[in-house]
Amino acid sequence: DQQVKQNSPSLSVQEGRISILNCDYTNSMFDYFLWYKKYPAEGPTFLISISSIKDKNEDGRFTVFLNKSAKHLSLHIVPSQPGDSAVYFCAGYGGSQGNLIFGKGTKLSVKP
Amino acid sequence: KAGVTQTPRYLIKTRGQQVTLSCSPISGHRSVSWYQQTPGQGLQFLFEYFSETQRNKGNFPGRFSGRQFSNSRSEMNVSTLELGDSALYLCASRQAPSYEQYFGPGTRLTVT
Numbered sequence: 001d002q003q004v005k006q007n008s009p010s011l012s013v014q015e016g017r018i019s020i021l022n023c024d025y026t027n028s029m030f031d032y033f034l035w036y037k038k039y040p041a042e043g044p045t046f047l048i049s050i051s052s053i054k055d056k057n058e059d060g061r062f063t064v065f066l067n068k069s070a071k072h073l074s075l076h077i078v079p080s081q082p083g084d085s086a087v088y089f090c091a092g093y094g095g096s097q098g099n100l101i102f103g104k105g106t107k108l109s110v111k112p
Numbered sequence: 113k114a115g116v117t118q119t120p121r122y123l124i125k126t127r128g129q130q131v132t133l134s135c136s137p138i139s140g141h142r143s144v145s146w147y148q149q150t151p152g153q154g155l156q157f158l159f160e161y162f163s164e165t166q167r168n169k170g171n172f173p174g175r176f177s178g179r180q181f182s183n184s185r186s187e188m189n190v191s192t193l194e195l196g197d198s199a200l201y202l203c204a205s206r207q208a209p210s211y212e213q214y215f216g217p218g219t220r221l222t223v224t
Contacts, residue, residue, distance in 0.1 A: 032211040043116070043202050043215030044155075089155065093211045099145060099168050100204075100213060104154040 003027045004092050006103035015112050019077040023090030023103055026071065030092035034100065035064060035075045037086045044089060048075070052094075080110045114139065116205050116216035124222045130191040133219045137184050137205030143167075144186040145213060146178060149200040158201075161186055162208065190221075198223045 005024045013019045023033075031052045036044035050057040050064045050073070057064050063076045077084055087107045091100040117136045125131050137144050145168075146158040157170040161180035178188045184205075190197055200220050204213035 034212065036215075041217075041220075043118075043204075043217045046212055046214060049212060091155075099157045099160055099170070100147075100155075101157070102147075102155040 002103075003030075003101050004090055004103040006088075006090055006106045008106050009104075010107040010109070012109045012111060013080045015082055015110055016079045019075075019080045019084065019108055019110065021075040021077075021088050021090070021106050021108065023073050023075075024071060025073075025092050027092060027094075027101070028071070029094050030101075031094040032092070033064070033066065033073055034091045034093065035062075036089045036091065036102075037084075038089060038105070039086050047088075077108075080108075082110050082112050084108060085110050116203055116214055118201075118203050118216040118219050120219060121217065122220045122222075124224060125193050126224055127193055127195060129193050130189065131193060131221060133188045133201055133203075133221075135186045135188070135203030135205075135216060137186070137203075138207075138214055141205035141207045141214075142184050143206045143208050144180055144184065145204045145206075146186070146188050147202045147204065148172075149202060149218070150198075155202070158188070193223045195223050197221065 034049040035047045038044040066073045087105040089105045090103045143162045145160040160168040164180045180186045200218045202218045204215045206213045
């Protein structure tokens with residue numbers, strides 16, 4: 001049972017444009033969501049989070065939107081830069097286990 | 113503050129052996145979680161320790177165990193290694209009650 005789904009395994013975007021990474025979840029008990037960025041051979045790096053009582057959180061070039069009724073969240077990166085090329089993971093927190101549950105990731109490539 | 117550190121970074125073991133991985137959390141963080149990352153399954157939760165007590169456990173066999181010391185450092189042990197245990201093992205720490213977990217660089221375990 002995949003509680004957090006990232007249906008796009010990869011995304012390619014031109015430098016300077018917007019990158020939109022999507023994530024769907026099934027567990028209504030999640031009360032917090034986080035996005036991580038991961039480079040090869042490194043651990044995930046925390047990017048931005050959002051509480052389930054909010055619908056938007058912004059931090060510099062990164063904005064996360066949460067649509068609870070659709071059980072959907074998205075990460076917007078504007079403008080995209082080549083250094084943003086990495087695998088992005090969405091994670092939900094809460095529910096019965098009280099630990100992070102990750103999606104399988106979306107590989108973002110930003111072309112110069 | 114120094115980040116999460118993990119040792120060793122790389123390890124090669126033979127099927128049937130056992131292995132111990134070590135994690136030092138960010139200073140002041142009392143919660144340590146362990147995750148396994150494989151290409152097919154993504155990031156999967158192993159267990160979480162808080163103040164030397166296991167708080168949560170993922171769906172892994174009993175060959176996977178861990179412990180936490182009074183200084184919050186944690187170790188993970190895998191006994192009777194199988195080929196399928198080859199993975200990147202990630203440790204993450206957080207400062208409760210925050211949900212944000214900060215990851216170490218991981219230990220790449222190869223079982224031959």
